[in-house]
Amino acid sequence: MKVARNAVAVLIALVVIFPIFWMVLVAVKPAGEIQSLHQRPWTVRPSLAAFRRVLTVDDFGRYFLNSVLVALVVVVLSGLLAFLAAVAVTRFRFRFRTTMLILFLVAQMMPVEALTIPLFFLVRDLGGAVPGLGLNTLGSLMVVHTGFTLPFAIWMLRGFVAAVPEELDEAAQLDGASRFTVLWRILFPLVAPGLAATSVFSFIAAWNDFLFARTFIISATGNQTLPMALLVFFKPDENDWGGIMAASTLMTIPVLIFFLLVRRRLVAGLGGAVKD
Template sequence: MVKRVALNGAGLLVALFAAFPVYWMIATSLKPNREIFSATPRPVPTAPTLEHYREILTGNLIPGVTFLDFFLNSVLVAVSTVVLSGLVALLAATAVARFRFKLRTSFLIMLLVVQMIPLEALVIPLFLMIQRLGLYNTLPSLVLTYLGFSLPFAVWMLRGFVAAVPKELEEAAAIDGASRAQTFRRVLFPLVAPGLVATSIFSFITAWNELIFALTFVNDQDRYTLPVAMTFFFGRDDTAWGPVMAASTLFTLPVIVFFLLVQRRMVSGLVAGAVKG
């Protein structure tokens, strides 16, 4: 009993420690400027206001471009990355798990090696490649880059799910007259869907939060994504902390909503590989 209470208490402290920055961000976004810059910190806003939200939603961060424009750019890049990553990773994982070919083991090892390379080391070579492809200063350049970052993890993880599906199920479907496409869609896909959800969260967060490549590969300000737009609030002499916290709160909401929509399948996807049978 004492051990359980101690573990629960420790877990609660860790949860509070992790949640406090999020609470402080939301609380600060609701404070007027006089409370934000007050010498005495106030954990709870005494006069909550939405002025910072109105400022970023109705004003222009740069001439002719609003916060919503940056938001839509990020949504387009993130959703495209998730869809393409899931489709390509599922097909690649099926090929790796079901077929035997030369250098198959080397391919799997390469997937792990790619994850060890620091992203900063790839900025220059990827920049040159994007220029040669004629994709510089376009949103597809970001989708292609994020796709390359998320695919190794997605393929490696989905391979385990595909390998765990008994071949007998696919053979039974073939005997019943199902084509390869029907077997893939009606038998294999529903069984690996939890793993696909888990990998899609990784792909979404990667594309949603990335800053370095978004700042390097895109030059026109109206094509910036939200992480780049956030830098506009930081000046050389001062920082607009109210709008920063309001924008950060709005920036976090899509990730939370996406997580809540897929959390059930994500949990089953993460623990499915631990159960054999």
């Protein structure tokens, strides 16, 4: 039985890894092998020409920094707001609390494509009232992605906050700690694994976004994000698949680095989420 489980696990791992393997393989293949009708899962003449083409794209570094800025701001904002909201819906009893939680779930069910056009007009109008949050700004991407990641983050963190006994809060308050101290000195460190788990989701959602970046960043090319750089390699006559895969490989590296930085807390966070 154990051998069968291990075999199934290995098979699933191979299925998951194969697209990544093929992406990297195509990125290092020479153009002749990519265009060949007889594809092979290896290459005897690896080349870094595709990576050189990607790195020489105009403003590629700016696109990269824009993506990093948007993703990090979304991680911080969504984590902070989700933590405060999770404490509110867990520690306090108020009217319509259950209704609010249900609305969080409903918000997760809405398809992104159905909300893109309404969000476009909302962001356009928001720019007239709040400079820096309108169309052609990175602030618009930060606000929209934070809003989309909040429902999931609140639901996930709610379980971690509920797992912390309320007696700890009461004991700290009896010792003279303020509610602010209880919040940041007791609750926040204990739910850090949950924050790590939600931060990975928030980072990936903001980092890989193409739809919102394409919709909200219309004319300000200096504010475009990294997924927009892929459009350079899509050509009317023939797509540069080597460049596309090389750019995709480079886009994957920051996600892996972020995952490695939070992996220990992420494992604990996922375990806590399942336990809850």
